Amino acid sequence: MNSITYLEAIREAQAKALKDDPRVYIYGQDVGAFGGAFKATKNLANEFPGRVIDAPISEDAIIGSAIGAAIEGMRPIIEMQFADFSTVGFNQIVNHAAAYFWRTNVPLPIVVRLPSGGTTGSGPFHSQSMEAIYAHYPGLIVMTPATVEDAYSMLIEAVAIDDPVIFCEHKYLYYHLKADKLPSEALPTGKARIARPGRDLTIVTYSAMVHEALAVAEELKTEGYEIEVVDLRSIKPIDTDTVIASVARTGRLLCVGEAWPWGGVTAEVIARVATEAFDLLDAPPQRLNAKDTPIPYHPNLWSVHRPTSRSISDAARKLLQT
Amino acid sequence: MSVVSEAVPINNISREDYLSAFRWMLLARLLDEKMANLYRAGKIFGGVYLGRGQEAVSVAVGMALRKGDVFAPLIRDGAGRLAFGEPILDAIRTCMGSPLGPMRGRDGNVHRGHPREGLLPMLSHLGSMISVVNGILMARRYKGNDGTVGATCLGEGGTSTGAFHEAMNQAAVEKLPLVMLVVDNQYAYSTPTSRQFACASLVDRAIGYGIEGHSLDGTKLDACLGTLQRAVDNARSGKGPQLIVAKLLRLCGHGEHDDASYIDPKLKESPLGCDCMKLAETNILQQQWADETAIASWRTEAVQKIEEAVSIVQREAAPDGYKENWQALASKHLGEVYPEA
Numbered sequence: 001m002n003s004i005t006y007l008e009a010i011r012e013a014q015a016k017a018l019k020d021d022p023r024v025y026i027y028g029q030d031v032g033a034f035g036g037a038f039k040a041t042k043n044l045a046n047e048f049p050g051r052v053i054d055a056p057i058s059e060d061a062i063i064g065s066a067i068g069a070a071i072e073g074m075r076p077i078i079e080m081q082f083a084d085f086s087t088v089g090f091n092q093i094v095n096h097a098a099a100y101f102w103r104t105n106v107p108l109p110i111v112v113r114l115p116s117g118g119t120t121g122s123g124p125f126h127s128q129s130m131e132a133i134y135a136h137y138p139g140l141i142v143m144t145p146a147t148v149e150d151a152y153s154m155l156i157e158a159v160a161i162d163d164p165v166i167f168c169e170h171k172y173l174y175y176h177l178k179a180d181k182l183p184s185e186a187l188p189t190g191k192a193r194i195a196r197p198g199r200d201l202t203i204v205t206y207s208a209m210v211h212e213a214l215a216v217a218e219e220l221k222t223e224g225y226e227i228e229v230v231d232l233r234s235i236k237p238i239d240t241d242t243v244i245a246s247v248a249r250t251g252r253l254l255c256v257g258e259a260w261p262w263g264g265v266t267a268e269v270i271a272r273v274a275t276e277a278f279d280l281l282d283a284p285p286q287r288l289n290a291k292d293t294p295i296p297y298h299p300n301l302w303s304v305h306r307p308t309s310r311s312i313s314d315a316a317r318k319l320l321q322t
Numbered sequence: 323m324s325v326v327s328e329a330v331p332i333n334n335i336s337r338e339d340y341l342s343a344f345r346w347m348l349l350a351r352l353l354d355e356k357m358a359n360l361y362r363a364g365k366i367f368g369g370v371y372l373g374r375g376q377e378a379v380s381v382a383v384g385m386a387l388r389k390g391d392v393f394a395p396l397i398r399d400g401a402g403r404l405a406f407g408e409p410i411l412d413a414i415r416t417c418m419g420s421p422l423g424p425m426r427g428r429d430g431n432v433h434r435g436h437p438r439e440g441l442l443p444m445l446s447h448l449g450s451m452i453s454v455v456n457g458i459l460m461a462r463r464y465k466g467n468d469g470t471v472g473a474t475c476l477g478e479g480g481t482s483t484g485a486f487h488e489a490m491n492q493a494a495v496e497k498l499p500l501v502m503l504v505v506d507n508q509y510a511y512s513t514p515t516s517r518q519f520a521c522a523s524l525v526d527r528a529i530g531y532g533i534e535g536h537s538l539d540g541t542k543l544d545a546c547l548g549t550l551q552r553a554v555d556n557a558r559s560g561k562g563p564q565l566i567v568a569k570l571l572r573l574c575g576h577g578e579h580d581d582a583s584y585i586d587p588k589l590k591e592s593p594l595g596c597d598c599m600k601l602a603e604t605n606i607l608q609q610q611w612a613d614e615t616a617i618a619s620w621r622t623e624a625v626q627k628i629e630e631a632v633s634i635v636q637r638e639a640a641p642d643g644y645k646e647n648w649q650a651l652a653s654k655h656l657g658e659v660y661p662e663a
Contacts, residue, residue: 025464050464056495058488061453065492068457071437074464076457091447091485096454098650103429106437107652138650162652190656237658276661 004182007174009148010040010113012182013155014077018048021075024159025051027062028079028113037081038115038174059089063112067097070108075159083114083168084128097164098139107162111155116144117170117208117258118306123297129207129257129290132264134166135236142166142236143189146210148179150193150233153186161189170208177211192239194246198228201320202246203312204269205256206232213256215309216316225320235265243269244277251282252319256307261289283322288315333544337611343385343405343547344602347377349624350401351599353410356628357417361578365636366417368430373398375573376505378598379538381405382546383473383503386554392458394442394451394474397432398505398572402475408434408441410631420638427641448476449485452502456489459498471557473501478567479510479518481527490563494531499557501564503550505540507572508594512584525567533563540568541594543602571595 004012017024026041032054035042045052055062059080066076080086086093093112100108118127135142141163145151151169158165187193195210196217203213210231217227228246232238247253253273255266266287273285290306354372361370373380376398384405387393393406400413415423416434425434425443435443440458444451455472462470480486481504493500504524508515521527528535534556538549546568553564571594575582589595606612649657 056488056491058453058492060450060485061456061488061492064450064453064485064489065457065460068454068459069461069464070457071442071454072458072461072465074461088484091450092453095447096445096450100437101652102650103425103433104435104437104443141651141653141656161656163656237656 003178003180004148005175006148006151006169006177007038007040009152009179009182010155010169011042011044013152014041015044015047016156017077017159018044018051021159023073023075024077025053025069025074026077026079027053027055027066029055029057029081031055031079036079038171040079040113040115059085060092063089063092063097066110067092067100067108070110071106075109077111077113077159079113080115082126083116083130084125086112086114086130093134093140093164093166094137098137100139101163102139108164109159109162110164111158111167112164113167113169115171116168117172118295118302119171120299120302121297122295124294127295129168129259131166131168131235132259135265140164140166140236141189141234142168143234144168144206145233146170146173146195146207146231148177149183149186152182154189154233157186157189168207172208173211187233189234190237190239192233192242193231194242195229195231196227198226198250200225200227200250201252201254201316202228202230202243202250203254203256203316204230204232204243204246206235206265207258209256209258209307212307212309212312216313219309219313220316227316232265238265238268238272240272240276244273244280247273247277247280251280252322253281253285254312254316254319255285255287256312257287257289258306259289260292261287262292264289283319286315286319288312333548335544335547337609339385339547340543340602341606341611343378343381343543344606345620345624346381346384346405347401347543347599347602348620349410349627350377350381350404352621352624353413353628354400356632357413358578360417360632366431367419369577369579370417371397371432371577372574373400375570375597376507376540377401378543378602379503379505379540379546379550379568379570380475382543382550383475383501385547386550387471387473390440391470392440392442392455392472394444394455394472396444396451396475396477396480398507399475403441406441410627411635414631414635415638418635419641420635421641422638447485448480449483449489452476452486452489452500453492455500456493456496456498459500460496469558471499471501471554473503473554475503475505477510478504478506478515478524479513480504481524482518490527490531490533490565493563494533497562499560499562501550501553501557502566504565504567506567506569508589509572509576509585511576511580514586523567525565528565531563531565533565534561535565535567537567537569540570541596541598541601543598543605569594570598573597
């Protein structure tokens with residue numbers, strides 16, 4: 001193939017997981033013959049008969065049954081149609097699946113795919129970024145791939161991990177992001193990636209915001225600044241070492257997240273740097289998140305609600321001049 | 323022990339099954355009483371929840387299941403657990419928080435089990451166990467392992483949850499060998515059935531799900547044994563999910579902290595308020611399947627078993643928070659490390 005999209009990478013990763021391991025199956029709404037609301041499971045029901053199964057609109061029972069299947073030795077991949085709807089299965093995820101190994105010593109290898117983040121015109125209930133909420137609960141791993149390569153390799157790794165993994169795939173990247181080919185090797189989960197090296201300011205971010213941050217770094221280069229962009233890749237665990245090493249180089253930290261500000265990933269990163277590496281900071285660390293309101297429908301509102309290269313570059317300039 | 327043997331089954335229940343069920347019920351009732359005493363003596367950290375009045379229907383589930391089946395009991399299923407094969411030590415160790423128990427002091431009282439042996443530890447969130455049983459049954463079907471049944475229990479209050487509806491519908495769509503026992507014990511904590519549901523009987527919900535429903539008098543051991551066995555047989559033979567609704571009265575508080583003063587005295591005096599243990603004992607004597615001396619000796623034997631187990635657990639060391647492995651993930655290398663302040 002000449003190029004592959006982020007969405008196709010997710011489909012390919014699932015095809016590989018199904019092919020390599022008979023314990024893997026996919027369960028979710030419209031994932032069967034229809035191929036999923038976004039086509040992330042396109043043709044998989046044909047290729048793997050009986051292993052890509054349509055579920056009723058019952059997020060609680062979907063996750064609950066994945067727990068049972070995992071107890072029985074299976075490795076379910078669950079597609080939530082939108083991350084936003086996972087709230088209906090929230091109890092099974094955070095109280096049942098997340099606590100299971102701690103309570104019983106029985107590991108639950110479940111992947112819950114959450115089509116996450118905003119896209120034009122999606123409004124309050126088809127746009128949410130829920131990674132911080134799930135990361136709050138002990139017993140879950142939360143992945144937030146920003147590249148086609150990571151979408152592929154991290155999903156394959158997620159299926160192999162013996163714990164419940166919340167896989168936050170960004171809907172905006174589904175079609176926008178392309179790579180020449182699928183990767184043959186990858187960083188392991190828990191390792192952040194320096195998406196762009198720099199010396200004047202570190203932007204720590206993840207998922208779709210990595211690309212906004214990279215655009216800002218390119219823009220500020222023309223003003224003589226070298227911005228380092230750290231892509232967290234997984235937000236639980238967070239690779240604090242890579243973040244601190246970057247801050248050691250730049251002395252300035254800006255954290256960017258598409259999710260809401262209160263108690264989220266950006267707050268966590270700043271808390272870690274402030275408590276573990278306060279002396280490395282030349283200026284107070286800053287963060288930029290979505291506004292503290294539900295996610296708006298109209299593009300004019302949405303483009304101001306979430307961080308964009310424009311608001312990130314403003315914040316970066318301010319911090320560079322502090 | 324003088325036992326007069328007479329092969330006259332009550333509603334086709336054999337003497338052997340009836341007596342065996344009765345002895346599990348007796349053990350469960352006495353174990354509950356011991357736990358309540360330990361609770362009052364301050365030896366138990368959390369709450370204690372009894373199955374008083376529900377032993378007959380609970381034991382019927384445990385007895386109808388076989389080894390290899392799945393059982394997800396709820397809080398009043400001491401009798402069913404014992405009949406399914408849970409050791410008394412598991413119950414006592416979990417209530418007292420022993421690190422040698424199945425939950426190692428990490429979870430307590432009724433939240434215990436051995437998932438890989440088919441006994442699932444319950445979540446407090448009602449209705450959430452049903453879909454987990456569904457998932458086990460779906461996985462077994464996928465692996466070609468047919469012939470096992472999954473059973474789970476809930477009170478009438480639990481049927482008001484979304485989780486109950488989602489999971490019952492899921493089981494029906496997948497035509498799973500699920501046995502769902504709803505024990506309508508008239509109160510969900512303090513809430514009477516009139517504030518819980520508006521249909522004439524919860525068993526009518528089976529029609530809505532397109533599955534088979536059974537209702538029964540949960541105070542009568544023979545009805546419980548017969549109906550649960552039929553439901554389990556139906557599920558095992560491919561007839562899909564089975565909903566059983568047993569009516570009775572909870573003969574205790576929600577937990578031992580609750581004096582249950584809200585229970586309508588009229589209900590206590592109605593047939594629903596009968597104690598299934600007393601009814602079963604009367605039946606046994608009337609049928610001359612055993613005499614009072616035999617029953618007294620079973621009681622003594624059960625008390626002895628319980629006292630021995632409690633004394634073992636009381637000698638066990640308590641868990642130590644400073645030696646605990648504070649790691650919630652199976653993938654240790656992916657655990658977060660938070661520096662100590």
